[in-house]
Amino acid sequence: MELRKSYFADQRKDGLHEIGQGRPRLDSPGHVMGKTAYFADRNFPGMLHLKMVRSPHHHARIRSIDTSEAEKHPGVVKILTAKDVPHNVYTILILIQIGPEDETVLADGKVRWKGEAVVAVLAETERAAQEAAAKVKVNYEVLPAVFDMEEALKPGAPLVNEYHGQNYYLYDSGECRKVRFGDVEAGFAEADHILEQSYQSSPIEHAPTETTGCVVVPEGNDRFTCYTNTQAMFFTLDNASIILQMPGSKLHFVGGTVGGGFGGKVDVIVEPIAILGAKLTGRPVCFIYSREEEMQISSPRAAEKVVIKDGVMKDGRIVARKVTGYTDAGAYSRHSPYGAQKGAAHYPGPYTIPNVWIDTYCVYTNRTPSSAMRGFGVTIGDFALEVQMDKLARLIGMDPLEFRFINAYRDGDMKAHHQPTEGAALIECMQEASRAANWPVAEKYMAMSSYKKGA
């Protein structure tokens, strides 16, 4: 790898010691020797296994739950329902004041997605827990469900989540996150060409090799050690503290070793109910997702729909951009209101456009709740934006890379969110990409700079 030092030469401090050097990973010796301790590598005497009874319906009222047969199953130690959870209705982003609390740890009166946790069974063995879970009888009244975001936003659509009262997240800015910059309609009026395109994505599962889970051990003093593969230790600890109505000092979280996460292990799903099980039985509890649960139950990346309308001039300048983004949260918020908000901030792309209008909606449907995954809220947006950029370049007969040079943001440019651009390096990255990919562009673009305008 070549380190180019000509860029930003006046800003450089070349006391670099690490770049270009091979440094051993601290955790690698443990990995190659099979000694790294993942949460499931811990086994404790008398450990119970937790299995969930899950909703077979996308949307249903729970008429009744009968656990009597399951309780008689050999090996069953404890069965938990909604009434056992101290603070059953929660939402993870309440820690940063993003409410309302809209999700149940164990379903209470209603299920809103297929796979939702209804009853937790704790037994001596995994097999006993699984067999007993199959004996729990839940009487459902199936309700109409909605799976499409645009259908969900129509008047008269089934209401997915009563805690919101409508099928979208209500931001302080209203029914969507909004960015307003310049006069987008005036921009379209002056444009030589207008291109409106719609882009859609499906949910994507992270599929870590190690499934989500935790092992909880009572310390005998009303304090609990939770070995977990969460990607968000303190976030999980704080939410567990709220759900269990226990001070954080009672919760000792041990983690940091994660067998693949990719954002799929930042929700707070397994820990609170496993800690509750350990508290109520006084025994260690293991709750680990099966492969099927990992694929079907854990939150995927949200499905998204992005509608982009651009006004472009024959000389290559984009003069107006209007974006409407939809993020499918599924039945509950988790991280999706934040994901949709990130989209609003991101949709202008790294381009300077004088007239911008953006609306992004976080929509509730009866699908598996979606959440974080590698650049959630922006990754699908980038796919849509850059495909749109290629289409625009083709529309005006321009080289797609030169087209991006013309529109690239540079230091001092005002961004659509009314923040001046600082520290831009897109021009330089594209110059390097042009060389590396052997995709030549006109000399005037190779002479451009992110912070020396007019080159």
Add this chain to the structure above:
Amino acid sequence: MAKVPVQFTLNGREKAEFVEGGTTLLHALRDKIGDTSPKGGCHQGTCGACSVIIDGELKLSCLTLAETCNGATITTTSGLAEAGVLHPLQRAFLDAFATQCGFCTPGMIMAAKVLLDHTPNPSRDDVVEALSGNICRCTGYEPIIQAVLTAARANSQNAA
């Protein structure tokens, strides 16, 4: 439930356990004997994280019943290093940055060891084929392939 006696050699040591009928070798190794180097990623024979070597052959311990291993010689990744000295494959995985989250690593090393035991000088295609039953979701396949080829070269140099 009736217990079944199981006796085998694990990484050079005699082991004996009583297990319930139907217990997988993965469960017996991890939860009874305490060797947690084989990992349970899918418990249905698709990810390869539980791979071990039984009598010289690569096996998925999640699909192998413990009671079928009586008298067998079993090797796992935790048994490869001798007196703290890494096996050439372990050394090569370390040097080639062939681990990321590490969860697939023990299974990968088992698959690679069986390959090199049978084919000391494998082609790249041989390596790809040998590792094709092992999933690395961090998608670090290229360094893993390079590590196996490097270990093969180190072996053949030592033998020469």
